[in-house]
Amino acid sequence: DVKVTQSSRYLVKRTGEKVFLECVQDMDHENMFWYRQDPGLGLRLIYFSYDVKMKEKGDIPEGYSVSREKKERFSLILESASTNQTSMYLCASSSRRPGANEKLFFGSGTQLSVL
Amino acid sequence: GENVEQHPSTLSVQEGDSAVIKCTYSDSASNYFPWYKQELGKRPQLIIDIRSNVGEKKDQRIAVTLNKTAKHFSLHITETQPEDSAVYFCAASRGGSQGNLIFGKGTKLSVKP
Numbered sequence: 001d002v003k004v005t006q007s008s009r010y011l012v013k014r015t016g017e018k019v020f021l022e023c024v025q026d027m028d029h030e031n032m033f034w035y036r037q038d039p040g041l042g043l044r045l046i047y048f049s050y051d052v053k054m055k056e057k058g059d060i061p062e063g064y065s066v067s068r069e070k071k072e073r074f075s076l077i078l079e080s081a082s083t084n085q086t087s088m089y090l091c092a093s094s095s096r097r098p099g100a101n102e103k104l105f106f107g108s109g110t111q112l113s114v115l
Numbered sequence: 116g117e118n119v120e121q122h123p124s125t126l127s128v129q130e131g132d133s134a135v136i137k138c139t140y141s142d143s144a145s146n147y148f149p150w151y152k153q154e155l156g157k158r159p160q161l162i163i164d165i166r167s168n169v170g171e172k173k174d175q176r177i178a179v180t181l182n183k184t185a186k187h188f189s190l191h192i193t194e195t196q197p198e199d200s201a202v203y204f205c206a207a208s209r210g211g212s213q214g215n216l217i218f219g220k221g222t223k224l225s226v227k228p
């Protein structure tokens with residue numbers, strides 16, 4: 001079964017800190033995504049990547065950056081954390097292989113609190 | 116920009132009743148429409164999906180219908196059970212961009228025993 005692992009389940013940081021959220025998948029998926037989940041707002045796409053060293057902005061990229069140095073790992077970076085970035089962050093991956101059904105496999109999420 | 120509207124935001128039904136959740140999308144190029152279920156404290160998981168060349172798809176107690184002309188699609192759950200209680204998200208693919216989905220805001224379904 002596909003495993004998408006996020007490094008931390010809960011994280012507490014201070015305003016202005018640089019924050020790294022790590023995500024690793026073990027199914028050799030090409031596509032990786034970072035979503036933010038807030039009550040009443042659903043899942044909003046922050047950044048995504050279709051290949052190593054490749055990144056694309058999603059709907060709400062401001063205040064975030066990403067890194068994909070290896071195929072299995074996709075990192076989300078908050079350059080200077082702010083209180084409005086307190087949220088649940090979900091990583092996901094999917095396959096681009098012919099016949100793949102575009103199913104997203106999600107990690108268990110990181111609940112980030114910025115104080 | 117592209118948008119997916121989902122209704123209702125909350126839905127409460129008695130066990131055994133049916134539940135229907137509706138979504139509309141704005142991007143004419145969308146061709147893939149999945150539904151994800153998120154139980155409390157857990158990750159979202161795909162429960163059913165439909166492509167634009169199909170009007171309806173069923174899997175046991177759940178079904179999805181798609182009306183491309185009207186740009187709306189719906190999730191139908193029959194004979195609801197308490198374990199169906201969860202938040203359900205609809206989504207639509209963004210143009211020709213594989214795997215890039217626009218999600219609705221979610222529907223919290225409560226099934227009362």
